Amino acid sequence: MSAELSPIDKAKFAAAKRAVQYVEDGMRVGLGTGSTAAWMVRCLGEMVREEGLQIKGVPTSTRTADLARQMGIEVVTLDEAKWLDVTIDGADEFDGQLNLIKGGGGALLQEKIVATASDMMVVIADAAKEVAQLGAFPLPVEVVPFGWQTTRALIEETLVGMDVLGRTTTLRLNGQKPFLTDENNYIVDLHLNRIGDPRQLALVLNQIPGVVENGLFIDICDVVVIGQGDGRVEVRDINEGTIAHDQVDFGDSANIFTDLD
Template sequence: MPSDLSPIDKAKFVAAKRATDYVENGMKVGLGTGSTAAWLVKCLGEMVREEGLKITGVPTSSRTAALAREVGIEITSLDEARWLDLTIDGADEYDANLNLIKGGGGALLQEKIVATSSDRMVVIADIGKQVETLGAFPLPVEVIPFGWQTTKALIEETLVGMDVMGRTTTLRLNGDTPFMTDEGNYILDMHLNRIANSRQLSLVINQIPGIVENGLFIDICDAVVIGYGDGRVEVRDINEGTVETDKIDFLDNDNLFSDLSD
């Protein structure tokens, strides 16, 4: 194992590796977007090449699609797959009820569509993503470019009546230009600090014209696999009400670390 691998990257890897236990031959699997999900795609690619695993992946972004092809995973569109057995994805925050904030990578719309088109959603994350109350991570909302400044003003006006600690909204940039999603939309990041009622906020925000979707994933996640820098893994299943612990051996998986750039 490379000596310069950070504890955070180790935690992401062991969470991803443990989550592959949910994947079985013949499954149609939603593949998330982001640095933690990239570890998962790498792990699944190794299983395809070395163990003969046969799955069909449905990527949640063009980045994930490119990585899946690179490691040898057969992919298809959600329209072709229609319904999925499982989606595995990362999260920017999760609370005790496994409600999430997602969208730090800008793929929240495809991620939410794919996750809600699956029998089961499993989140992989390091322990640093766990919070008591959602909102410390800026909540992304995907908006159409037309009239986005008006949409932004409507969001900030709406937030006056919501139980949140911050009300600043910023346009996400890619250098000097607006960040563009795979659907050609913009992302507005809401700096709320604390969201007292995430379910209510999600419903209210989605009523504003111009908003396509928000990054609150409420009652969608079934289990979270939490990785630690020392190789420990904790699996919390919200439906079964169970908590399991495990430990992943890094030494058998050194080849995964050599070329993972995400």
């Protein structure tokens, strides 16, 4: 079945399959949101069914919660778990310091809360997500609906003093209506092209009234697992300063592919 997957899906699956090796019996695990994270949830579900793995999963979105339950993973809230052993999630971009842009799927607020409530954050990605400097992917900023146009204007005014190449902003839509996050907020996407100082930008954006959170994850990610379409994976540990290589076998995971639509 895996032969029917695109190279990019194979790369995402390879990264997810390697990343779940960080999960041990009895752990409390943050479950990320997005296409790559969905592979991780499927891999964990297989471990629950086939190996008897017992974990408590804290999802970062309603759609991840639905998938986790479908895969047989026990789902609890962060308040119930209180603290997590590890969070595994995807990223829209990551740089050499493992700083991230996240929020392409609209779940950045819950993703950041869960990731920072974890002993370790593991990011799974394909090689195309690595960049020399963040910013090619639009930076999501979650804002409250009340006065959102004023908040957007303040963001644009703030960007004038930032080290960025672009300053265009757009309200994310779902059809003809504003996209709503799980917390019923809006998302304004910042088309910056290049972010010269991600740490400064993250701090400044969160000082703007109406801004709930931004998609810059600074000093949060501990490990990135980069998958390739042929099953090769590279594991970078920012704390240990190590880079390791591994090979994922697609053939032993037929159950994951059989329930794909």
